[in-house]
Amino acid sequence: MRIDWAALGEEAVDLLRRYLMVDTTNPPGNEAAGARFLAAVLERNGIASETVEAAPGRANLVARLAGDGSLPGIVLHHHIDVVYADRRYWTVDPFGGEVRDGYLYGRGAIDMKSTGIMHLAAVLALKRAGVPLKRDLVFLATADEEAGSVYGARFVADARRDWLAGAEYAISELGGIEVHAGYTAPLGHIVISEKTGLPLTLTARSEPGHGSMPWPDTAPHRLIRALNRLLAAERPLSVLPEVREYFSRLATVLPVHAGVGYGDLERSLTDPAFRTRFLTNRLYAAMVRTTFAVTMLKGSEKGNVIPPEASAGIDCRMLAGDDPQEIVTWIRRVIDDDQVEVTIEGEPKAPNLSPPDTELYKALADALRRRAPGTVVAPEILVAFTDNWVFRRCGLHGYGWSPFVMDEGEWHRVHGNDERLSLENIREGVRCYVDMLLAVAGA
Numbered sequence: 001m002r003i004d005w006a007a008l009g010e011e012a013v014d015l016l017r018r019y020l021m022v023d024t025t026n027p028p029g030n031e032a033a034g035a036r037f038l039a040a041v042l043e044r045n046g047i048a049s050e051t052v053e054a055a056p057g058r059a060n061l062v063a064r065l066a067g068d069g070s071l072p073g074i075v076l077h078h079h080i081d082v083v084y085a086d087r088r089y090w091t092v093d094p095f096g097g098e099v100r101d102g103y104l105y106g107r108g109a110i111d112m113k114s115t116g117i118m119h120l121a122a123v124l125a126l127k128r129a130g131v132p133l134k135r136d137l138v139f140l141a142t143a144d145e146e147a148g149s150v151y152g153a154r155f156v157a158d159a160r161r162d163w164l165a166g167a168e169y170a171i172s173e174l175g176g177i178e179v180h181a182g183y184t185a186p187l188g189h190i191v192i193s194e195k196t197g198l199p200l201t202l203t204a205r206s207e208p209g210h211g212s213m214p215w216p217d218t219a220p221h222r223l224i225r226a227l228n229r230l231l232a233a234e235r236p237l238s239v240l241p242e243v244r245e246y247f248s249r250l251a252t253v254l255p256v257h258a259g260v261g262y263g264d265l266e267r268s269l270t271d272p273a274f275r276t277r278f279l280t281n282r283l284y285a286a287m288v289r290t291t292f293a294v295t296m297l298k299g300s301e302k303g304n305v306i307p308p309e310a311s312a313g314i315d316c317r318m319l320a321g322d323d324p325q326e327i328v329t330w331i332r333r334v335i336d337d338d339q340v341e342v343t344i345e346g347e348p349k350a351p352n353l354s355p356p357d358t359e360l361y362k363a364l365a366d367a368l369r370r371r372a373p374g375t376v377v378a379p380e381i382l383v384a385f386t387d388n389w390v391f392r393r394c395g396l397h398g399y400g401w402s403p404f405v406m407d408e409g410e411w412h413r414v415h416g417n418d419e420r421l422s423l424e425n426i427r428e429g430v431r432c433y434v435d436m437l438l439a440v441a442g443a
């Protein structure tokens with residue numbers, strides 16, 4: 001098999017530049033424009049694709065590179081939509097496809113048109129090289145990930161389940177290699193689970209009245225007391241085996257003093273001083289417990305009217321193993337006020353997780369170690385949400401994985417300003433992606 005890596009790298013840069021120039025800001029999404037771009041590239045390379053709109057303009061696209069069927073397939077999925085970019089804070093046009101000082105700038109450069117182009121370029125390279133495959137590779141582009149996946153992954157899971165036929169694995173966004181000034185080696189992340197949202201509303205009710213004559217049990221007063229109790233109560237910490245492994249791997253790349261206690265997190269957390277120090281890190285705290293963020297508050301429309309109803313919206317995020325009903329029962333107990341109603345908004349989603357011991361996980365870890373020698377690989381439970389949750393529910397093992405080497409500063413540009421990816425990451429990333437697919441699917 002011969003692949004001209006230099007030419008493939010340049011092709012990937014050019015494809016990503018042009019894909020970033022398609023504005024798929026969600027809302028409204030307009031993923032149909034992105035799907036047209038992908039379909040045209042596939043067609044020029046002799047690969048048929050199918051596009052289906054879940055609603056006008058909300059397109060999803062699938063293409064399949066057939067293997068010999070001796071092993072189940074792999075779904076390579078990315079979302080076409082991107083989040084809003086506030087041009088006032090960007091130094092370049094977020095949809096201009098600009099290259100500057102070795103970086104390609106644009107909304108979606110990391111999250112996640114880059115990964116989509118890795119999938120696309122890898123599929124094109126394997127098709128052209130005529131490589132025999134043991135597994136089908138399913139190239140899947142979805143709509144609406146940034147606003148709930150209703151027109152994207154969920155639509156595919158409900159209405160186009162046949163697109164996933166014969167597959168056992170899914171690979172999607174994030175993960176990758178983190179280099180950090182304070183680390184003694186690069187840290188490779190493979191996302192195996194996401195914390196899952198449980199949107200809650202607390203509603204207090206009482207009689208209305210005049211603001212000049214308040215009493216202790218007005219609806220807003222009851223609500224405030226209930227929220228105080230909720231925020232003061234502590235859910236027991238839960239260190240999942242995978243989180244424990246993450247911190248023990250992290251300990252090996254931290255300077256000795258910084259990693260003290262991370263080798264056995266569960267035990268260390270029984271030490272009050274360690275626990276307090278550990279939980280002041282917001283990210284770490286979110287990795288070991290169910291979180292409750294009060295995000296919306298509603299009371300009276302008028303300053304001198306005591307309303308009959310006051311409510312708070314709570315963004316609760318669950319870890320794998322959490323049970324929505326148990327959480328609601330726990331909240332009712334800690335707020336201890338039957339005049340305050342606790343409701344779950346919408347259908348509760350149970351968190352899910354893919355194990356870090358599958359053949360694919362091992363191949364992903366090997367590929368990261370080849371991409372940056374010395375990389376220590378750790379399984380990650382993402383505190384944010386991705387479409388992998390949807391596809392895990394369809395029976396696939398879903399991982400978040402990228403062949404990109406980035407420092408902290410680059411990661412912070414995701415959903416932020418001047419999002420960008422180095423040309424080196426694009427060129428070397430596509431080679432890494434192809435090698436990984438050959439290792440796991442090559443005949």
Ligand SMILES: [Zn+2]
Nearest residue numbers: 111112145173
């Ligand atoms: Zn994303």
